[in-house]
Amino acid sequence: MSRPAEPIARPPAVLAVDGLDVTVSGGVRAVRGATFTLGRGEAVGLVGESGSGKSLTCRSVLGVLPTGCEVSAGRITLGAPGTEPGTGPGSRAELTAFTRTQWDAVRGRRIGAVFQDPASYLNPSLTVGRQLTEQLRVGAGLSRSEAHTRAVELFTAVGLHRPEEVFHQYPHELSGGMLQRVLIAIAVSCSPELLIADEATTALDVVIQAEILELLQRLRAERGLALLLVTHDLAVVAESCDRVLVMYAGEIVEDGPTAEVLAAPAHPYTEALLRVASIGAWGRRELDIIPGRPPETGAELPGCRFADRCAHAVARCTEGPVALHSLDGGRRARCLRPAGPLDEAPTPDAAGSGETPETAVAEGASV
Numbered sequence: 001m002s003r004p005a006e007p008i009a010r011p012p013a014v015l016a017v018d019g020l021d022v023t024v025s026g027g028v029r030a031v032r033g034a035t036f037t038l039g040r041g042e043a044v045g046l047v048g049e050s051g052s053g054k055s056l057t058c059r060s061v062l063g064v065l066p067t068g069c070e071v072s073a074g075r076i077t078l079g080a081p082g083t084e085p086g087t088g089p090g091s092r093a094e095l096t097a098f099t100r101t102q103w104d105a106v107r108g109r110r111i112g113a114v115f116q117d118p119a120s121y122l123n124p125s126l127t128v129g130r131q132l133t134e135q136l137r138v139g140a141g142l143s144r145s146e147a148h149t150r151a152v153e154l155f156t157a158v159g160l161h162r163p164e165e166v167f168h169q170y171p172h173e174l175s176g177g178m179l180q181r182v183l184i185a186i187a188v189s190c191s192p193e194l195l196i197a198d199e200a201t202t203a204l205d206v207v208i209q210a211e212i213l214e215l216l217q218r219l220r221a222e223r224g225l226a227l228l229l230v231t232h233d234l235a236v237v238a239e240s241c242d243r244v245l246v247m248y249a250g251e252i253v254e255d256g257p258t259a260e261v262l263a264a265p266a267h268p269y270t271e272a273l274l275r276v277a278s279i280g281a282w283g284r285r286e287l288d289i290i291p292g293r294p295p296e297t298g299a300e301l302p303g304c305r306f307a308d309r310c311a312h313a314v315a316r317c318t319e320g321p322v323a324l325h326s327l328d329g330g331r332r333a334r335c336l337r338p339a340g341p342l343d344e345a346p347t348p349d350a351a352g353s354g355e356t357p358e359t360a361v362a363e364g365a366s367v
């Protein structure tokens with residue numbers, strides 16, 4: 001990178017993930033050394049092909065990993081460095097050392113979450129109003145009537161028309177978009193510091209999708225909450241995220257301010273994602289059109305996990321581990337190329353279209 005080194009001002013961290021490993025199926029490493037931070041009020045996009053470890057990373061932060069999956073290494077800290085340890089708002093809590101009781105004090109209160117399928121996170125036999133008021137009574141300690149008033153305010157804030165009417169409805173009586181608004185109301189009801197949205201708009205049609213994203217942005221601005229947004233859509237990242245984290249085969253391979261990463265990706269995988277984006281078709285399957293396949297989950301490789309799909313790979317790439325290098329402008333990339341010149345020709349078996357990085361970037365820049 002030829003840009004001059006400049007200190008990058010970031011808000012104090014709300015979340016710090018350091019060296020996170022998640023194993024599945026009795027020891028298979030599905031997330032490998034994930035290290036990143038989220039600043040107060042920042043929106044960070046998490047992108048990567050299906051199976052790259054995005055949801056396991058989010059679920060680790062929420063303490064809700066599926067059965068058979070566990071955090072096997074690393075630390076997750078909620079709250080800014082230097083603040084008092086504890087579970088209360090604004091304090092510093094090491095989530096990876098949490099007991100069940102400590103989780104109850106934080107999940108749903110300091111960290112909210114919304115997922116792809118809102119119906120499965122709501123109780124079909126209770127009205128949505130009741131589900132929100134229960135959260136407000138338990139999580140925020142409100143009385144029954146305070147919780148009712150607050151619930152109607154929250155339903156209004158998330159853009160539900162006739163909130164009093166919605167209050168008395170059951171999940172099956174509401175559309176997917178309305179259910180997602182209900183879930184967002186529940187997620188932000190206790191004024192969390194962090195909101196995790198794991199493909200929260202994927203199942204919705206494009207108009208509703210745009211409205212929900214706008215709602216998340218508005219809530220972030222109004223409430224100063226940090227947003228971790230998992231998506232397959234780089235256009236969403238371009239529009240709504242301050243920073244982007246790119247995951248590939250369990251590892252974070254690139255991290256940096258969105259505008260700069262999308263204008264000039266430092267990792268060939270990000271470059272490939274942008275090339276796919278420039279074709280104009282979005283969605284889960286489109287990411288699969290990058291030539292080749294990711295390694296099996298848990299496969300232990302000596303070097304870069306992207307090397308056999310990379311047009312720029314040289315022998316050194318597969319000889320030893322490639323670290324996530326710090327670059328100028330608060331960026332990081334797990335690649336030898338931006339960290340210093342590669343003095344070898346690409347390996348003949350390296351995959352890719354033969355395109356130069358410059359063409360790929362130019363195409364990608366149209367995202």
Ligand SMILES: Nc1ncnc2c1ncn2[C@@H]1O[C@H](COP(=O)(O)OP(=O)(O)OP(=O)(O)O)[C@@H](O)[C@H]1O
Nearest residue numbers: 024025030049050051052053054055056057066297
């Ligand atoms: N409950 C589970 N049991 C076994 N393996 C799992 C489980 N959950 C996830 N995995 C494996 O861990 C890897 C990462 O999964 P994860 O769900 O985090 O991917 P993802 O990036 O969120 O993908 P997608 O974009 O499809 O949601 C995948 O290989 C997946 O098969």
Ligand SMILES: [Mg+2]
Nearest residue numbers: 054055056198
């Ligand atoms: Mg997922």
